[in-house]
Amino acid sequence: MNEDYMKKRVTIYQVATESGFSLATVSRVINDKGNVTEETKRKVLETIERLGYKPSAIAQGLAKSNTTSVGIVIPSSMYSYVANMLSGMTDIAKIYGYKTILFVTSQDKQASSKVVEEVIQANVEGVVIFDDQLSEDDIKKMVSYSVPVCVIGRDSLSISDNVAIIPLKYEQTLRKTISLHFEKGDENVYFLKMDEGEGSLMTSLLKIAEDECIKLGHGDKFFVKEISDSYTQTYDQFYELFKERKDLGFYICPRDSLACGVLNAATDNHIDVPHEVQILSIIGTKYSKIVRPSLTILDVDMYEVGSIAMRMLTKQLNKTLQTKEYPFYSSILERSSTRK
Amino acid sequence: MNEDYMKKRVTIYQVATESGFSLATVSRVINDKGNVTEETKRKVLETIERLGYKPSAIAQGLAKSNTTSVGIVIPSSMYSYVANMLSGMTDIAKIYGYKTILFVTSQDKQASSKVVEEVIQANVEGVVIFDDQLSEDDIKKMVSYSVPVCVIGRDSLSISDNVAIIPLKYEQTLRKTISLHFEKGDENVYFLKMDEGEGSLMTSLLKIAEDECIKLGHGDKFFVKEISDSYTQTYDQFYELFKERKDLGFYICPRDSLACGVLNAATDNHIDVPHEVQILSIIGTKYSKIVRPSLTILDVDMYEVGSIAMRMLTKQLNKTLQTKEYPFYSSILERSSTRK
DNA sequence: CTGTTAGCGCCTTCAT
DNA sequence: ATGAAGGCGCTAACAG
Numbered sequence: 120m121n122e123d124y125m126k127k128r129v130t131i132y133q134v135a136t137e138s139g140f141s142l143a144t145v146s147r148v149i150n151d152k153g154n155v156t157e158e159t160k161r162k163v164l165e166t167i168e169r170l171g172y173k174p175s176a177i178a179q180g181l182a183k184s185n186t187t188s189v190g191i192v193i194p195s196s197m198y199s200y201v202a203n204m205l206s207g208m209t210d211i212a213k214i215y216g217y218k219t220i221l222f223v224t225s226q227d228k229q230a231s232s233k234v235v236e237e238v239i240q241a242n243v244e245g246v247v248i249f250d251d252q253l254s255e256d257d258i259k260k261m262v263s264y265s266v267p268v269c270v271i272g273r274d275s276l277s278i279s280d281n282v283a284i285i286p287l288k289y290e291q292t293l294r295k296t297i298s299l300h301f302e303k304g305d306e307n308v309y310f311l312k313m314d315e316g317e318g319s320l321m322t323s324l325l326k327i328a329e330d331e332c333i334k335l336g337h338g339d340k341f342f343v344k345e346i347s348d349s350y351t352q353t354y355d356q357f358y359e360l361f362k363e364r365k366d367l368g369f370y371i372c373p374r375d376s377l378a379c380g381v382l383n384a385a386t387d388n389h390i391d392v393p394h395e396v397q398i399l400s401i402i403g404t405k406y407s408k409i410v411r412p413s414l415t416i417l418d419v420d421m422y423e424v425g426s427i428a429m430r431m432l433t434k435q436l437n438k439t440l441q442t443k444e445y446p447f448y449s450s451i452l453e454r455s456s457t458r459k
Numbered sequence: 460m461n462e463d464y465m466k467k468r469v470t471i472y473q474v475a476t477e478s479g480f481s482l483a484t485v486s487r488v489i490n491d492k493g494n495v496t497e498e499t500k501r502k503v504l505e506t507i508e509r510l511g512y513k514p515s516a517i518a519q520g521l522a523k524s525n526t527t528s529v530g531i532v533i534p535s536s537m538y539s540y541v542a543n544m545l546s547g548m549t550d551i552a553k554i555y556g557y558k559t560i561l562f563v564t565s566q567d568k569q570a571s572s573k574v575v576e577e578v579i580q581a582n583v584e585g586v587v588i589f590d591d592q593l594s595e596d597d598i599k600k601m602v603s604y605s606v607p608v609c610v611i612g613r614d615s616l617s618i619s620d621n622v623a624i625i626p627l628k629y630e631q632t633l634r635k636t637i638s639l640h641f642e643k644g645d646e647n648v649y650f651l652k653m654d655e656g657e658g659s660l661m662t663s664l665l666k667i668a669e670d671e672c673i674k675l676g677h678g679d680k681f682f683v684k685e686i687s688d689s690y691t692q693t694y695d696q697f698y699e700l701f702k703e704r705k706d707l708g709f710y711i712c713p714r715d716s717l718a719c720g721v722l723n724a725a726t727d728n729h730i731d732v733p734h735e736v737q738i739l740s741i742i743g744t745k746y747s748k749i750v751r752p753s754l755t756i757l758d759v760d761m762y763e764v765g766s767i768a769m770r771m772l773t774k775q776l777n778k779t780l781q782t783k784e785y786p787f788y789s790s791i792l793e794r795s796s797t798r799k
Numbered sequence: 800c801t802g803t804t805a806g807c808g809c810c811t812t813c814a815t
Numbered sequence: 816a817t818g819a820a821g822g823c824g825c826t827a828a829c830a831g
Contacts, residue, residue: 127605128604128605130807130808130809132808140817141818141819142808142809142810142819143811143817143818144817144818146811147810149809149810153816156816156817159816173579173580173604175580175582175808176581176582177526177581177582177807177808177809178521178810178823179808180823181515181517181518181807181808181809181823181825182809183809183810196542196546197543197546199539199542199744201542202536202539205536206563209535209563210563213563218577218581219560219561220559221531221549221560221561223546223549237558239513240513240514240516241516242515242517264468264511350748376749379746383749406719408690409746410749410750411750468824470825471824471825471826472824472825480801480802481802482824482826483802483826483827484800484802486825487800489825490826493800494800494801495801496801515823515825517825518824518825518826519825520807520825521807521808521824521825522806523807523827524807800831802829802830802831804830805826805829806827806828807826807827811820811822811823812821812822813821814817814819814820815819
């Protein structure tokens, strides 16, 4: 490429005049549609190279009404389980030649709904949604603007057209874990609930846990503990508690970093894990295997989830999607923070 | 919005005819340029609402030659330090009203250079780059197509126009750490080097570490150990080694998950950390504080880096960027995996 | 204050 | 095989 052609981007028009052919011909070689002599193709390609011409994706998008881009809606890439999922999605999107536009939602529902507008206006071909904050109406709205959707982490949706869904099945394993717990002992069960920005997934799991305890006749042994979304604060909170050996029992935590707060608070107070305090983390990262004692988690491979989601979306875009629902079942990965 | 208008998206043209005004007037109310009666504005807004019209961002982009989108180039969001940076970038981009398009590079340099094309064609307003794989020529190429760039993690660049740079300064603290080590003892220093996909940052740090050892007269005590980029494999490798109490000393690891491999391998062989084996992780996440013993790291707040980078980029776009270089100095965060 | 008319950069019939 | 012309959805002068 010739460096002289910097600054103002060269357009297809310039390529046409420079090469002595028409727009149409240049367009044909760009898009590799036939009906072009090898000779002229060579010439056109040569001047494209010489001028350093790159077709504008947005002009192409407008003309073809096809932006070859997909949206991804996530709460924040801060949490490594989200990062893993994101990674799975972008890997697959890349394979299929889609650009990925990232839409990050805020804590509050109101601002959250604003991303719906953005997604619609961005003219993406489709969107993968992993976000507890978005209402079902928000999702419906996107679909009504004919943007195909793949939703992760919801059990059901009242619409089915142009929608694929990946439910994350924690219920069964969570219930089983609790019932196994009560078969082996009768310590209290504590469910850690974050005080703010708690999504619908954890809210429903809380209800499920409570329900299971009640069903097993241990409703009096189920407690909810409010925590903040921070390792340090969780650690401090439980350090004070465990110092007096209070509230020992079986802890169910939303994420492994918070589970580690409980874990370290217990260990540092010479409280034995898993004999005096047991810990289960719902969501786990690779670090749940690394920390000592290692954490029992309700395992779901988030990278896998992300890549499947993106694959389902691309299939929707080709109209080749067979099953619109692909549930992911968590499996309990028993490690050292719970008793055998 | 009326549900009847689904499927085929309504255009500004329809809004114009429906409301009885011209394109120009509708366009004015959309963009809130003045010169419109409150009355007609109201009417236009009403039919926009009624038809459920949303302006197409790509058509706007083409017409205004302003896509209000920025690119982000990263190797993969898998690693949580990248995820934190990404989070910082998207947070700021959102504040300034930019869409974020994610470009994920592959391992191999060749495919890596392909993202350059993509970035150029995407017509982004600017791009933040955090990627060791991209060559300086790749970056130059983007700049030559007049896309402003903010590069993270490089010490220098031979171009300065339209380029902001955020060097990540590990050298000084790394040297200091090593000299402190030799003041307190004389154990061997082992530098863990990943066998593949190793970026230029770690390569240069390796050289620096070696250089410092030599300078201190301990060149014979510096060793490089090849590892793979996996906690489990690193753990296994060092478990075998430590079983026979071989190669005890001071370990410098690229990331905390790998440092944990060494850490756990030592601990599980009843080798005391930090008295027999010391461990320093160059890059640390929140988990480096969580694991026991906690890891000494060369601390840099990656969220902060990401948000500063995006802020510098937006300032470039407004032409209000003062200093084009904003070095981030790592500080050594001494914790329990090294001796005082 | 409102409407007309060119584009933005590219694709795509339809002729030739 | 090639070119001319219209259009994708919207903005931005320029006239009225």
